[in-house]
Amino acid sequence: MRTLEVDLGDRSYPIYIGGDLLEQAGAYFERHELTKKSPVLIVTDTNVAPLHLRKVEVSLQSSGYRTVHHIVEAGEPSKSLAVFEEVMTTAIESGLDRKSSVVALGGGVVGDLAGFVAASYMRGVNFIQMPTTILAHDSSVGGKVAVNHRLAKNMIGAFYQPEMVLYDVSSLQTLPNREVRAGLSEMVKHGLIWDQQFTDWCGDNAGKLLSLDPETLEYGLIQGCGVKAKVVAADEREQGLRAILNLGHTLGHAIEATGGYGEYLHGEAISIGMAAAALIAVHRGKEAALYERTVELLQGFGLPTAMPVHLDEDQLISAMMHDKKFTENKIVFVLPVQIGKVEIVSDVTLDEVRRVIAELKGERQNV
Ligand SMILES: NC(=O)c1ccc[n+]([C@@H]2O[C@H](COP(=O)([O-])OP(=O)(O)OC[C@H]3O[C@@H](n4cnc5c(N)ncnc54)[C@H](O)[C@@H]3O)[C@@H](O)[C@H]2O)c1
Numbered sequence: 001m002r003t004l005e006v007d008l009g010d011r012s013y014p015i016y017i018g019g020d021l022l023e024q025a026g027a028y029f030e031r032h033e034l035t036k037k038s039p040v041l042i043v044t045d046t047n048v049a050p051l052h053l054r055k056v057e058v059s060l061q062s063s064g065y066r067t068v069h070h071i072v073e074a075g076e077p078s079k080s081l082a083v084f085e086e087v088m089t090t091a092i093e094s095g096l097d098r099k100s101s102v103v104a105l106g107g108g109v110v111g112d113l114a115g116f117v118a119a120s121y122m123r124g125v126n127f128i129q130m131p132t133t134i135l136a137h138d139s140s141v142g143g144k145v146a147v148n149h150r151l152a153k154n155m156i157g158a159f160y161q162p163e164m165v166l167y168d169v170s171s172l173q174t175l176p177n178r179e180v181r182a183g184l185s186e187m188v189k190h191g192l193i194w195d196q197q198f199t200d201w202c203g204d205n206a207g208k209l210l211s212l213d214p215e216t217l218e219y220g221l222i223q224g225c226g227v228k229a230k231v232v233a234a235d236e237r238e239q240g241l242r243a244i245l246n247l248g249h250t251l252g253h254a255i256e257a258t259g260g261y262g263e264y265l266h267g268e269a270i271s272i273g274m275a276a277a278a279l280i281a282v283h284r285g286k287e288a289a290l291y292e293r294t295v296e297l298l299q300g301f302g303l304p305t306a307m308p309v310h311l312d313e314d315q316l317i318s319a320m321m322h323d324k325k326f327t328e329n330k331i332v333f334v335l336p337v338q339i340g341k342v343e344i345v346s347d348v349t350l351d352e353v354r355r356v357i358a359e360l361k362g363e364r365q366n367v
Pocket residue numbers: 045046047048051074075076079106107108109110111112132133134135136138139140141142143144145154171172173174175176179182183186266267
Protein backbone atom coordinates (compact mmCIF):
# COMPACT_ATOMS: atom_id res chain seq x y z
CA MET A 1 0.00 0.00 0.00
CA ARG A 2 1.33 3.46 -0.89
CA THR A 3 0.22 6.75 0.61
CA LEU A 4 0.42 10.02 -1.31
CA GLU A 5 -0.39 13.33 0.33
CA VAL A 6 -2.42 16.15 -1.17
CA ASP A 7 -0.75 19.06 0.55
CA LEU A 8 -3.37 21.73 1.26
CA GLY A 9 -2.50 22.98 4.73
CA ASP A 10 -5.27 22.20 7.21
CA ARG A 11 -7.28 20.57 4.41
CA SER A 12 -4.48 18.14 3.45
CA TYR A 13 -5.47 14.51 2.98
CA PRO A 14 -3.96 11.15 2.08
CA ILE A 15 -4.54 9.03 -0.99
CA TYR A 16 -4.17 5.38 0.05
CA ILE A 17 -3.46 3.24 -3.02
CA GLY A 18 -3.25 -0.55 -2.83
CA GLY A 19 -5.02 -3.89 -3.11
CA ASP A 20 -8.05 -5.02 -1.10
CA LEU A 21 -8.54 -1.70 0.68
CA LEU A 22 -12.35 -1.72 0.50
CA GLU A 23 -12.36 -4.66 2.92
CA GLN A 24 -10.43 -2.44 5.35
CA ALA A 25 -12.72 0.59 5.09
CA GLY A 26 -13.69 0.36 8.78
CA ALA A 27 -10.06 0.45 9.93
CA TYR A 28 -9.37 3.52 7.75
CA PHE A 29 -12.45 5.26 9.18
CA GLU A 30 -11.12 4.58 12.67
CA ARG A 31 -7.64 5.82 11.71
CA HIS A 32 -9.29 9.10 10.66
CA GLU A 33 -11.28 9.18 13.93
CA LEU A 34 -14.63 9.39 12.15
CA THR A 35 -17.49 9.19 14.61
CA LYS A 36 -19.49 6.00 15.07
CA LYS A 37 -22.42 7.93 16.54
CA SER A 38 -23.70 9.35 13.23
CA PRO A 39 -24.86 7.39 10.18
CA VAL A 40 -22.61 6.99 7.15
CA LEU A 41 -24.21 7.37 3.70
CA ILE A 42 -22.62 5.32 0.90
CA VAL A 43 -23.51 6.59 -2.58
CA THR A 44 -22.85 4.11 -5.37
CA ASP A 45 -24.32 3.03 -8.72
CA THR A 46 -26.19 0.08 -10.18
CA ASN A 47 -23.04 -1.52 -11.64
CA VAL A 48 -20.78 -1.04 -8.65
CA ALA A 49 -23.28 -1.98 -5.93
CA PRO A 50 -23.51 -5.72 -6.74
CA LEU A 51 -19.72 -5.94 -7.10
CA HIS A 52 -18.28 -3.88 -4.26
CA LEU A 53 -20.88 -2.39 -1.90
CA ARG A 54 -21.15 -5.35 0.48
CA LYS A 55 -17.40 -5.39 1.19
CA VAL A 56 -17.54 -1.78 2.32
CA GLU A 57 -20.71 -2.21 4.36
CA VAL A 58 -19.43 -5.35 6.11
CA SER A 59 -16.13 -3.67 6.96
CA LEU A 60 -17.72 -0.47 8.28
CA GLN A 61 -20.39 -2.31 10.22
CA SER A 62 -17.85 -4.71 11.75
CA SER A 63 -16.03 -1.66 13.06
CA GLY A 64 -19.24 -0.36 14.61
CA TYR A 65 -20.39 2.14 11.96
CA ARG A 66 -24.07 2.47 11.03
CA THR A 67 -24.42 2.63 7.26
CA VAL A 68 -27.15 3.48 4.78
CA HIS A 69 -26.78 3.50 1.02
CA HIS A 70 -28.22 5.20 -2.05
CA ILE A 71 -27.78 3.48 -5.43
CA VAL A 72 -28.04 5.68 -8.53
CA GLU A 73 -28.43 4.52 -12.13
CA ALA A 74 -24.97 3.92 -13.62
CA GLY A 75 -23.85 6.52 -16.16
CA GLU A 76 -23.30 10.22 -16.77
CA PRO A 77 -27.02 11.21 -16.71
CA SER A 78 -26.96 10.58 -12.93
CA LYS A 79 -24.75 13.65 -12.53
CA SER A 80 -27.91 15.79 -12.51
CA LEU A 81 -29.75 18.09 -10.13
CA ALA A 82 -32.69 15.66 -10.11
CA VAL A 83 -30.52 12.78 -8.82
CA PHE A 84 -28.72 15.17 -6.45
CA GLU A 85 -32.11 15.92 -4.86
CA GLU A 86 -32.92 12.20 -4.55
CA VAL A 87 -29.65 11.55 -2.70
CA MET A 88 -30.35 14.54 -0.46
CA THR A 89 -33.76 13.05 0.37
CA THR A 90 -32.10 9.78 1.41
CA ALA A 91 -29.62 11.74 3.56
CA ILE A 92 -32.40 13.61 5.35
CA GLU A 93 -34.67 10.57 5.75
CA SER A 94 -31.74 8.51 7.10
CA GLY A 95 -31.02 11.11 9.75
CA LEU A 96 -27.53 12.13 8.64
CA ASP A 97 -26.19 14.84 10.92
CA ARG A 98 -23.29 17.28 10.82
CA LYS A 99 -20.79 14.63 11.93
CA SER A 100 -21.94 12.12 9.31
CA SER A 101 -19.78 11.02 6.38
CA VAL A 102 -20.81 10.67 2.76
CA VAL A 103 -18.87 7.98 0.90
CA ALA A 104 -18.53 7.96 -2.90
CA LEU A 105 -18.08 4.34 -3.94
CA GLY A 106 -17.68 4.27 -7.71
CA GLY A 107 -16.27 6.19 -10.62
CA GLY A 108 -16.18 9.87 -11.38
CA VAL A 109 -19.94 10.16 -11.77
CA VAL A 110 -20.63 8.94 -8.26
CA GLY A 111 -17.60 10.85 -6.94
CA ASP A 112 -18.68 14.19 -8.41
CA LEU A 113 -22.33 13.69 -7.40
CA ALA A 114 -21.73 12.40 -3.86
CA GLY A 115 -19.07 15.07 -3.35
CA PHE A 116 -21.54 17.79 -4.22
CA VAL A 117 -24.03 16.23 -1.80
CA ALA A 118 -21.35 16.18 0.91
CA ALA A 119 -20.46 19.82 0.18
CA SER A 120 -24.10 20.93 0.35
CA TYR A 121 -25.75 18.77 3.01
CA MET A 122 -26.09 20.94 6.11
CA ARG A 123 -23.51 23.17 4.35
CA GLY A 124 -20.88 20.45 4.43
CA VAL A 125 -20.19 17.06 6.03
CA ASN A 126 -17.23 14.63 5.83
CA PHE A 127 -16.56 13.28 2.39
CA ILE A 128 -14.70 10.05 1.62
CA GLN A 129 -13.69 8.98 -1.87
CA MET A 130 -13.55 5.26 -2.67
CA PRO A 131 -12.80 5.29 -6.41
CA THR A 132 -13.48 2.11 -8.40
CA THR A 133 -12.52 3.21 -11.93
CA ILE A 134 -9.17 4.04 -13.52
CA LEU A 135 -10.53 7.40 -14.55
CA ALA A 136 -11.28 8.17 -10.92
CA HIS A 137 -7.53 8.39 -10.14
CA ASP A 138 -8.18 11.88 -11.55
CA SER A 139 -11.70 12.63 -10.33
CA SER A 140 -11.25 11.47 -6.72
CA VAL A 141 -8.33 13.83 -6.11
CA GLY A 142 -8.58 17.60 -6.03
CA GLY A 143 -12.02 18.40 -4.73
CA LYS A 144 -13.88 19.40 -7.89
CA VAL A 145 -17.42 18.17 -7.26
CA ALA A 146 -20.39 18.94 -9.49
CA VAL A 147 -23.45 17.93 -11.45
CA ASN A 148 -24.10 18.72 -15.11
CA HIS A 149 -26.58 21.11 -16.68
CA ARG A 150 -28.21 20.05 -19.95
CA LEU A 151 -26.32 22.87 -21.66
CA ALA A 152 -22.86 22.39 -20.15
CA LYS A 153 -20.76 19.95 -18.10
CA ASN A 154 -20.02 20.33 -14.37
CA MET A 155 -21.85 23.65 -14.32
CA ILE A 156 -23.28 23.38 -10.80
CA GLY A 157 -20.72 22.47 -8.17
CA ALA A 158 -18.06 23.39 -5.66
CA PHE A 159 -14.48 22.86 -4.57
CA TYR A 160 -14.78 20.44 -1.65
CA GLN A 161 -11.86 18.27 -0.60
CA PRO A 162 -12.34 14.75 0.75
CA GLU A 163 -11.09 13.54 4.12
CA MET A 164 -9.21 10.70 2.39
CA VAL A 165 -9.11 8.79 -0.87
CA LEU A 166 -9.20 5.02 -0.39
CA TYR A 167 -8.17 3.66 -3.78
CA ASP A 168 -8.57 -0.10 -3.92
CA VAL A 169 -6.85 -1.11 -7.15
CA SER A 170 -8.20 -4.68 -6.85
CA SER A 171 -11.68 -3.27 -7.52
CA LEU A 172 -10.56 -2.22 -11.02
CA GLN A 173 -10.34 -5.83 -12.23
CA THR A 174 -14.13 -5.88 -12.82
CA LEU A 175 -14.08 -2.86 -15.18
CA PRO A 176 -15.42 -3.34 -18.70
CA ASN A 177 -12.83 -2.88 -21.44
CA ARG A 178 -14.30 0.38 -22.79
CA GLU A 179 -14.11 1.93 -19.30
CA VAL A 180 -10.49 0.76 -18.94
CA ARG A 181 -9.56 2.60 -22.15
CA ALA A 182 -11.51 5.72 -21.18
CA GLY A 183 -9.82 5.82 -17.78
CA LEU A 184 -6.36 5.51 -19.28
CA SER A 185 -7.08 8.63 -21.34
CA GLU A 186 -6.74 10.77 -18.18
CA MET A 187 -3.57 8.86 -17.23
CA VAL A 188 -2.02 9.75 -20.59
CA LYS A 189 -3.20 13.34 -20.01
CA HIS A 190 -1.26 13.48 -16.74
CA GLY A 191 1.84 12.46 -18.68
CA LEU A 192 1.24 14.90 -21.53
CA ILE A 193 0.86 17.91 -19.24
CA TRP A 194 3.72 17.22 -16.85
CA ASP A 195 6.18 14.47 -17.59
CA GLN A 196 7.62 13.23 -20.87
CA GLN A 197 9.16 10.14 -19.24
CA PHE A 198 5.85 9.09 -17.75
CA THR A 199 4.15 9.67 -21.11
CA ASP A 200 6.66 7.40 -22.82
CA TRP A 201 6.21 4.84 -20.04
CA CYS A 202 2.44 4.90 -20.68
CA GLY A 203 3.02 4.34 -24.40
CA ASP A 204 5.46 1.49 -23.78
CA ASN A 205 3.15 -0.18 -21.26
CA ALA A 206 -0.17 0.25 -23.08
CA GLY A 207 -0.65 -3.52 -23.45
CA LYS A 208 -0.08 -4.24 -19.76
CA LEU A 209 -2.25 -1.32 -18.68
CA LEU A 210 -5.08 -2.40 -20.97
CA SER A 211 -4.91 -5.96 -19.64
CA LEU A 212 -5.01 -4.63 -16.07
CA ASP A 213 -1.67 -6.07 -15.03
CA PRO A 214 -1.87 -5.23 -11.29
CA GLU A 215 1.69 -3.96 -10.74
CA THR A 216 1.81 -1.90 -13.94
CA LEU A 217 -1.60 -0.43 -13.25
CA GLU A 218 -0.75 0.48 -9.66
CA TYR A 219 2.47 2.18 -10.78
CA GLY A 220 0.60 4.20 -13.44
CA LEU A 221 -2.09 5.24 -10.99
CA ILE A 222 0.47 6.32 -8.40
CA GLN A 223 2.22 8.46 -11.03
CA GLY A 224 -1.07 9.89 -12.32
CA CYS A 225 -2.36 10.69 -8.81
CA GLY A 226 1.05 12.17 -8.02
CA VAL A 227 0.83 14.65 -10.90
CA LYS A 228 -2.74 15.56 -9.94
CA ALA A 229 -1.84 16.01 -6.26
CA LYS A 230 1.10 18.32 -7.11
CA VAL A 231 -0.94 20.52 -9.42
CA VAL A 232 -3.87 20.77 -7.00
CA ALA A 233 -1.56 21.56 -4.07
CA ALA A 234 -0.05 24.41 -6.09
CA ASP A 235 -3.40 25.91 -7.19
CA GLU A 236 -6.41 24.44 -5.43
CA ARG A 237 -9.07 26.73 -6.92
CA GLU A 238 -7.77 27.02 -10.48
CA GLN A 239 -6.48 30.55 -10.42
CA GLY A 240 -3.73 29.62 -12.87
CA LEU A 241 -1.67 26.41 -13.08
CA ARG A 242 -4.54 24.01 -12.31
CA ALA A 243 -6.09 24.80 -15.70
CA ILE A 244 -3.44 22.54 -17.29
CA LEU A 245 -5.50 19.60 -16.01
CA ASN A 246 -8.05 20.74 -18.58
CA LEU A 247 -5.93 19.58 -21.55
CA GLY A 248 -8.44 18.20 -24.07
CA HIS A 249 -11.44 19.37 -22.09
CA THR A 250 -12.30 22.56 -24.02
CA LEU A 251 -13.59 20.55 -26.97
CA GLY A 252 -13.99 17.36 -24.90
CA HIS A 253 -16.72 18.79 -22.69
CA ALA A 254 -18.45 20.21 -25.78
CA ILE A 255 -18.43 16.73 -27.36
CA GLU A 256 -19.99 15.23 -24.22
CA ALA A 257 -22.70 17.88 -23.99
CA THR A 258 -23.47 17.84 -27.74
CA GLY A 259 -23.63 14.04 -27.63
CA GLY A 260 -26.26 14.29 -24.88
CA TYR A 261 -24.06 12.93 -22.03
CA GLY A 262 -23.76 9.26 -22.77
CA GLU A 263 -22.78 8.83 -26.39
CA TYR A 264 -19.11 9.51 -25.58
CA LEU A 265 -17.49 8.60 -22.31
CA HIS A 266 -15.58 11.43 -20.65
CA GLY A 267 -12.22 9.79 -21.37
CA GLU A 268 -13.14 9.27 -25.03
CA ALA A 269 -14.29 12.85 -25.48
CA ILE A 270 -11.13 14.29 -23.95
CA SER A 271 -9.01 11.98 -26.11
CA ILE A 272 -10.51 13.67 -29.17
CA GLY A 273 -10.03 17.00 -27.40
CA MET A 274 -6.34 16.27 -26.77
CA ALA A 275 -5.84 15.41 -30.46
CA ALA A 276 -7.58 18.69 -31.34
CA ALA A 277 -5.38 20.70 -28.96
CA ALA A 278 -2.24 19.17 -30.49
CA LEU A 279 -3.48 19.99 -33.99
CA ILE A 280 -4.16 23.61 -33.04
CA ALA A 281 -0.60 23.79 -31.64
CA VAL A 282 0.76 22.47 -34.95
CA HIS A 283 -1.29 25.00 -36.92
CA ARG A 284 0.38 27.61 -34.72
CA GLY A 285 3.87 26.49 -35.65
CA LYS A 286 4.76 23.41 -33.62
CA GLU A 287 6.30 20.40 -35.41
CA ALA A 288 3.76 18.02 -36.96
CA ALA A 289 5.42 15.27 -34.88
CA LEU A 290 3.76 16.71 -31.75
CA TYR A 291 0.30 15.93 -33.13
CA GLU A 292 1.42 12.62 -34.60
CA ARG A 293 2.93 11.41 -31.30
CA THR A 294 -0.18 12.49 -29.36
CA VAL A 295 -2.45 10.58 -31.73
CA GLU A 296 -0.15 7.55 -31.74
CA LEU A 297 -0.23 7.41 -27.93
CA LEU A 298 -4.01 7.74 -27.69
CA GLN A 299 -4.69 5.27 -30.49
CA GLY A 300 -2.32 2.84 -28.73
CA PHE A 301 -4.98 2.74 -26.01
CA GLY A 302 -7.77 2.23 -28.53
CA LEU A 303 -9.02 5.76 -27.91
CA PRO A 304 -10.75 7.90 -30.56
CA THR A 305 -8.89 10.86 -32.05
CA ALA A 306 -11.24 11.84 -34.90
CA MET A 307 -14.15 14.24 -34.47
CA PRO A 308 -17.46 12.34 -34.79
CA VAL A 309 -18.89 13.45 -38.16
CA HIS A 310 -22.50 13.63 -36.97
CA LEU A 311 -21.76 16.20 -34.23
CA ASP A 312 -22.90 19.58 -35.47
CA GLU A 313 -20.11 22.17 -35.60
CA ASP A 314 -22.31 25.05 -34.44
CA GLN A 315 -23.64 23.03 -31.53
CA LEU A 316 -20.09 22.12 -30.51
CA ILE A 317 -19.06 25.78 -30.60
CA SER A 318 -22.14 26.80 -28.65
CA ALA A 319 -21.49 24.15 -25.96
CA MET A 320 -17.87 25.29 -25.78
CA MET A 321 -19.00 28.86 -25.15
CA HIS A 322 -21.21 27.79 -22.24
CA ASP A 323 -18.32 26.01 -20.56
CA LYS A 324 -16.26 27.39 -17.68
CA LYS A 325 -13.39 27.61 -20.11
CA PHE A 326 -15.11 30.51 -21.89
CA THR A 327 -14.14 33.51 -19.78
CA GLU A 328 -14.07 37.26 -20.42
CA ASN A 329 -15.27 36.59 -23.96
CA LYS A 330 -12.31 34.32 -24.68
CA ILE A 331 -11.96 30.55 -25.07
CA VAL A 332 -9.27 29.13 -22.81
CA PHE A 333 -7.33 26.27 -24.41
CA VAL A 334 -4.51 24.18 -23.04
CA LEU A 335 -2.06 23.55 -25.87
CA PRO A 336 0.96 21.25 -25.91
CA VAL A 337 4.35 22.90 -26.22
CA GLN A 338 6.14 19.55 -26.35
CA ILE A 339 5.33 16.12 -24.95
CA GLY A 340 5.18 16.61 -21.17
CA LYS A 341 4.69 20.39 -21.27
CA VAL A 342 1.66 22.56 -22.02
CA GLU A 343 0.68 26.23 -22.04
CA ILE A 344 -2.61 27.91 -21.23
CA VAL A 345 -3.75 30.30 -23.96
CA SER A 346 -6.80 32.45 -24.42
CA ASP A 347 -6.31 33.72 -27.95
CA VAL A 348 -7.48 30.72 -29.97
CA THR A 349 -10.01 32.07 -32.48
CA LEU A 350 -13.26 30.45 -33.52
CA ASP A 351 -11.80 30.07 -37.02
CA GLU A 352 -8.96 27.97 -35.61
CA VAL A 353 -11.46 25.82 -33.70
CA ARG A 354 -13.67 25.38 -36.78
CA ARG A 355 -10.62 24.39 -38.81
CA VAL A 356 -9.60 21.57 -36.44
CA ILE A 357 -13.18 20.35 -36.10
CA ALA A 358 -13.38 20.09 -39.89
CA GLU A 359 -9.97 18.43 -40.17
CA LEU A 360 -10.63 15.96 -37.39
CA LYS A 361 -13.97 15.06 -38.93
CA GLY A 362 -11.86 13.21 -41.42
CA GLU A 363 -11.68 15.72 -44.21
CA ARG A 364 -7.98 15.92 -43.37
CA GLN A 365 -6.98 13.94 -40.32
CA ASN A 366 -3.28 14.34 -40.93
CA VAL A 367 -1.40 17.60 -40.86
N1 LIG B 1 -13.84 15.93 -10.33
C1 LIG B 1 -12.85 15.80 -11.19
O1 LIG B 1 -11.76 16.33 -11.00
C2 LIG B 1 -13.05 14.94 -12.40
C3 LIG B 1 -11.94 14.51 -13.13
C4 LIG B 1 -12.14 13.70 -14.23
C5 LIG B 1 -13.43 13.30 -14.56
N2 LIG B 1 -14.48 13.71 -13.83
C6 LIG B 1 -15.84 13.25 -14.13
O2 LIG B 1 -15.86 11.83 -13.93
C7 LIG B 1 -16.88 11.28 -14.74
C8 LIG B 1 -16.35 10.06 -15.45
O3 LIG B 1 -15.89 9.14 -14.48
P1 LIG B 1 -15.84 7.57 -14.80
O4 LIG B 1 -15.25 7.35 -16.12
O5 LIG B 1 -15.26 6.91 -13.62
O6 LIG B 1 -17.39 7.24 -14.99
P2 LIG B 1 -18.46 6.44 -14.16
O7 LIG B 1 -18.50 6.83 -12.76
O8 LIG B 1 -19.71 6.53 -14.96
O9 LIG B 1 -17.93 4.94 -14.24
C9 LIG B 1 -17.79 4.33 -15.49
C10 LIG B 1 -18.64 3.06 -15.60
O10 LIG B 1 -17.99 2.00 -14.94
C11 LIG B 1 -18.86 1.39 -13.99
N3 LIG B 1 -18.00 0.95 -12.90
C12 LIG B 1 -17.40 1.73 -11.96
N4 LIG B 1 -16.55 1.01 -11.24
C13 LIG B 1 -16.63 -0.25 -11.70
C14 LIG B 1 -15.97 -1.44 -11.36
N5 LIG B 1 -15.02 -1.47 -10.43
N6 LIG B 1 -16.31 -2.57 -12.03
C15 LIG B 1 -17.23 -2.54 -13.02
N7 LIG B 1 -17.86 -1.42 -13.41
C16 LIG B 1 -17.56 -0.30 -12.74
C17 LIG B 1 -19.85 2.45 -13.64
O11 LIG B 1 -21.05 1.88 -13.16
C18 LIG B 1 -20.03 3.13 -14.99
O12 LIG B 1 -20.94 2.39 -15.78
C19 LIG B 1 -17.34 12.36 -15.67
O13 LIG B 1 -18.56 12.85 -15.23
C20 LIG B 1 -16.26 13.41 -15.55
O14 LIG B 1 -16.75 14.70 -15.81
C21 LIG B 1 -14.31 14.52 -12.76
